[in-house]
Amino acid sequence: MKVVFSSSFVAIASLALLASCNRVQLVVMDHPRNFPSVVNKDVTFYSAALKRNMTYRVYLPQSVSGETKLPAAYLLHGCGTSFRDWSNYSDVGAYAAKGFILVMVDGACSYYVNAALNAKDRYEDYLVHDLISDAESRFPILRGRENRAIIGVSMGGFAAVKLALTRPDLFAFAGGISPAIDVPSRGFSVRRWSQSMRFRATFGPAGSETRMHSDPFILVKSADPAQTPYLYITAGEQEPLLPPIRRFVTLLKLRNYVFEFHTKPGGHDWNEWDEQIPGCLESLIAHIHRP
Numbered sequence: 001m002k003v004v005f006s007s008s009f010v011a012i013a014s015l016a017l018l019a020s021c022n023r024v025q026l027v028v029m030d031h032p033r034n035f036p037s038v039v040n041k042d043v044t045f046y047s048a049a050l051k052r053n054m055t056y057r058v059y060l061p062q063s064v065s066g067e068t069k070l071p072a073a074y075l076l077h078g079c080g081t082s083f084r085d086w087s088n089y090s091d092v093g094a095y096a097a098k099g100f101i102l103v104m105v106d107g108a109c110s111y112y113v114n115a116a117l118n119a120k121d122r123y124e125d126y127l128v129h130d131l132i133s134d135a136e137s138r139f140p141i142l143r144g145r146e147n148r149a150i151i152g153v154s155m156g157g158f159a160a161v162k163l164a165l166t167r168p169d170l171f172a173f174a175g176g177i178s179p180a181i182d183v184p185s186r187g188f189s190v191r192r193w194s195q196s197m198r199f200r201a202t203f204g205p206a207g208s209e210t211r212m213h214s215d216p217f218i219l220v221k222s223a224d225p226a227q228t229p230y231l232y233i234t235a236g237e238q239e240p241l242l243p244p245i246r247r248f249v250t251l252l253k254l255r256n257y258v259f260e261f262h263t264k265p266g267g268h269d270w271n272e273w274d275e276q277i278p279g280c281l282e283s284l285i286a287h288i289h290r291p
Helices: 007-023 085-089 092-098 123-138 155-166 193-203 242-254 270-287
Strands: 038-047 052-061 072-076 101-105 148-153 173-177 230-236 259-264
Touching: 038 092, 038 123, 052 085, 052 092, 052 123, 072 123, 072 155, 085 092, 085 101, 085 270, 092 101, 092 270, 101 123, 123 155, 148 155, 148 270, 155 173, 155 230, 173 270, 230 242, 230 270, 242 259, 259 270
Parallel strands: 072 101, 072 148, 148 173, 173 230, 230 259
Antiparallel strands: 038 052, 052 101
């Protein structure tokens, strides 16, 4: 039997689902890793875009002399986790000792976009306007595109690539570690009804302008390769996202983007991502301006 949903029903269900997701309170087990000559700090500030307080975490060198300022890398987590995962499950903090400030950004399950069906969830505005501005006002961070990178895992990897294509004025380097690159192009699935409705609330209905404007497979065809940040993309050889990631990399090659692509044995988890981080950060060191 074919089931037909009215557009009003779908919209209401999408908003209800999104609202219920936002009400979930997770028990946080926090155990940030420590590194020699590196400190971590949590900051809570008011986001004008989200109209509420938000928290982010920073790794930075223990001592920064005089008027010295450092480049920053903004680290985006995956859906269903939190900004704390970067410090809890990886050794990324060690790179602060090499002259970087690492800013771990809370994105809930937003894909770091301004939600199509919930005007209150303006996560892209929160990131590119509120959070970057707050971090640069509190910490010795060099301003300007040439001093700024964005790196993400899974959902965050999607956002890093998408922002590289849509906001090349902001970043000189973008890293997508196991990026969920195909999410906006996924069709409706009865088996994954709740996920499909969440994607609809986030990106808009299939075929809509908001959906297309968030789809890296479409954006890569119109963005200017000469203006796009250097792209570093990785994937685990056993993860289900590898085929769409390979398809996206083929498009990058066809349009002459400047990028590198790597795979390692592993799946879609922090064990694999922690193995991929050193290569990504070493590439960052090679491609971003440092004093």
